[in-house]
Amino acid sequence: MAAHVIADDAEALAVAAELADAFRAGAARRDAERALPRAELDRLSASGLLAVTVPAEHGGADVGAATLAEVFRLLGAADASLAQIPQSHFVYVNVIRRQGSLEQRTFFFAEVLAGRRLGNAQSEAGTQHVQDIRTRLTPRPDGSYRLDGVKHYSTGALFADWIPVLARADDDELHVAYVPRDAPGLTVVDDWDGMGQRTTASGTVRLEGVEVPADRVLPHHLTFRGPQLHGAVAQLLHAAIDAGIASGALAEAAAFVRTRSRPWFESGADTAVEDPLLIQRFGELALRVRASEALLKEAARAVDAARAGLTDDSAAEASLAVAAAKVQAAGTAVDVASALFEVSGTRSALDSLNLHRYWRDARTHTLHDPPRWKLQHLGRHVLTGARPPRHGLL
Numbered sequence: 001m002a003a004h005v006i007a008d009d010a011e012a013l014a015v016a017a018e019l020a021d022a023f024r025a026g027a028a029r030r031d032a033e034r035a036l037p038r039a040e041l042d043r044l045s046a047s048g049l050l051a052v053t054v055p056a057e058h059g060g061a062d063v064g065a066a067t068l069a070e071v072f073r074l075l076g077a078a079d080a081s082l083a084q085i086p087q088s089h090f091v092y093v094n095v096i097r098r099q100g101s102l103e104q105r106t107f108f109f110a111e112v113l114a115g116r117r118l119g120n121a122q123s124e125a126g127t128q129h130v131q132d133i134r135t136r137l138t139p140r141p142d143g144s145y146r147l148d149g150v151k152h153y154s155t156g157a158l159f160a161d162w163i164p165v166l167a168r169a170d171d172d173e174l175h176v177a178y179v180p181r182d183a184p185g186l187t188v189v190d191d192w193d194g195m196g197q198r199t200t201a202s203g204t205v206r207l208e209g210v211e212v213p214a215d216r217v218l219p220h221h222l223t224f225r226g227p228q229l230h231g232a233v234a235q236l237l238h239a240a241i242d243a244g245i246a247s248g249a250l251a252e253a254a255a256f257v258r259t260r261s262r263p264w265f266e267s268g269a270d271t272a273v274e275d276p277l278l279i280q281r282f283g284e285l286a287l288r289v290r291a292s293e294a295l296l297k298e299a300a301r302a303v304d305a306a307r308a309g310l311t312d313d314s315a316a317e318a319s320l321a322v323a324a325a326k327v328q329a330a331g332t333a334v335d336v337a338s339a340l341f342e343v344s345g346t347r348s349a350l351d352s353l354n355l356h357r358y359w360r361d362a363r364t365h366t367l368h369d370p371p372r373w374k375l376q377h378l379g380r381h382v383l384t385g386a387r388p389p390r391h392g393l394l
Contacts, residue, residue, distance in 0.1 A: 003115030004048035005059065009067040012052045016071040019047060024078035024248075028354040034198045036190075037082050041159050045115035050086055053093055058109040065233065065303035069240040069296055076244020077251070080361035081199040083241050085156045088120035091234045092164040095176055098230070099218045108178065111162065119160030119181070121151035121205040130369075131391070135167040135207065137175055137217065145169075145217060147177055147185075147210040157181075157188045158201040165207065166220065173221040177212045185210040196357070196364030224390045227315035231392045232303050232322045238368055239299065239322060242329035243292045245365070246336045249358040250289050253340040253348075254282065256355070261345045272345075281343050285336050292329040299325035316387040319394050323374035330371050333362035369393045 006012050023040055030037055044050060053068060054060020068090065075083035096108045112118070127134060135149025147167060157163050163186065165177045179186055189204040223230050261272035269275045302321035306314035337359035341348050348355050377388040388394050 003046050003051065003113065005113060006048040006052050006061045008061050009063045012049065012061060012063050012067050013070060013074075015047050015049050016074045019044060019049065020074040020078040023075065023082055027079035027082070028357060030079070031081065031198050031357045032354045036158070036199050036201055037079070037085075038159065040079075040082055041085065041117065044082075044086065045117055048113075048115075050089055050115065050117060051109075051113045053090055053097075054109045054112055055097060055105075058105060059113055060109065064300070065236060065307070066297065066300035068233075069236050069300040072237050072240035073244040073247070073293070073296065076241035077248035078244075080241060080245050080248075080358075080365060081197045083244060084197055084200050084202075084365065085159060086117070087234070087237045087241070088122070088156050088164070089118040089160075090237060091230075092118045092120065092176065092178075094230060094233055095164070095218060095220060095223070098228070099176075099220060099222055101215075104215060104218065108162075116161040117156065117159060118178075119154065119156035119158070119163045121154045121157055121163050121165040121179075121207070123151060123153040124149070125152040130393070133166055133168055133174065135165065137167045137169045137177060137212070139170060140211070143214050145177065145212045145214065147179065147207045147212050149207050151205040151207070153192075153202045154188070154205045155200045155202040157205050158190055158203065163188075163205065165205070173219070176218045176220045178216045178218070179207075179210060179212060183210050194364050196360030196362070198357075198360075224392075227306075227310050227312045228390060229303055229306055229310070229315060229318055231390075231394045232299075232306070232315070232318040234392060235319075235322045235326050235369075235394065236296075236299055236303060238365070239296055239326040239329045241365060242326070242333040242362065243289075243296050245333040245358055245362045246289050246292055246329065249333070249337040249340050249362075250282075250285055252355060252358065253285075253336075253343050256340075256344040256348055257282075260347060261343075278343055281339070285339055285343075288332045289336060292325070292332045295321075295325040295328045312387060315390075316381075319388045320378060320381055323378055323388070323394060327371040327374050327378075330362075330366040334359070334366060337362045 187206040263269040267275040299321040306318040
C-alpha cells in the first residue's frame, strides 16, 4: 500500500476536514445497512492521516495532541463508527514510541508510514474486571512465544494489518504482541451486534497457538512504572469522538429545523427557526457543545505540555484535564443526541432518516469506561491533592 506522508499539523487538519466531509455523506446509509467502511478506511490509510504521530526522526509529522484530538473530533462528527476504528491504532503506535527498541520503532513506524493499520485485541469478557487479562504469552525453546486467548470488543481488528494483543507472560506482567492479521492460529470473528457504532466490527479475536517472534513483543508493563501519558492520550481520543458526536448531532438538528420543522402554533412564529423556545433550547445545547470543545482543547494542551516536560505532576495534570474533558463530552454527546428529536419534532423520528444513529453511537461509545470514576479522581485531587492512579483508562 502506498500512502501519502503528511508534513505537519496544518496539513493533518486540512486532510481530516476533507475526509470528514467525504465520510459524512454515506454515514447514515452505512449505519442502517451495517455496510463496513473498508473503502473509507483504505482512503484514510492512503491519506497519510494514520501516520501523523510517527516521530520526526522516523519520517513522520509528529503532530501534537491538540491536532490529533481535533482530527478525531472532525471524524467523529461525520461518522462516529469510522472515527472509533483508528483510536486503538494511535494508542498502540504510542506504545511502540514509548516501549519499542530502536529496531522495533524503525520497523513499525515504516509500516505505519506505508499506510498499514493497527487494530487491537485488548478487552476480555467474563473476567473479574477490565484489567483482568488472561491471554497468555508462553516462551518457546527458540526464544519466540506462543499466544493463546480470546478477546472481545476488538475494534479495528477486522480491518487491520497488525493486531496488537494485550497478554500476560510467565511473570504475569503485561506485554503487547504485534501479530499479523493473517497469522496462523489467529481468527477475527465479525460478531459485533451493538445497537450503536454498528460498523466498527468490534468483534471477537481468537488466538490458538499463535507463534510470535520475540522482536514483536513489547513490555507494556514498563509504561506504568513512571510518569506516563498512555491513558491520557487514549482517553483524549475517546473524548474527541464524543465531542464530535455532539457537534454532529447539533448540526443535524439545526439543519432539520431550518428545512423541515414547523413552529409550534402557540409561538406565533411563521417558521421554526423563529420560535423563541426553540431558539432558547438551541442556545442551551450550543453552550454545552462549546464547553465540551473548550475542555477538549484544554486537555490536549495539558497533554502537549506534559509531553514537553514529563514529570509526575505534569502527567497527573494531563490525566485530570482529560478526565474532565471526557466526563463533559460524554454527557453532552448523549444529551444533545437525544435533544435532536426534542427540537426537531415528530418527523425526525422516522426510521428512514436514521437520525437516531447519533444517540445510539453516543450511548454505545460512552460505555467504554464510567465517568463516575473520573469524577472520583477529580474530587480527590481537589480535596487532598492526590494524583490520579497510573493506568490506561485515565
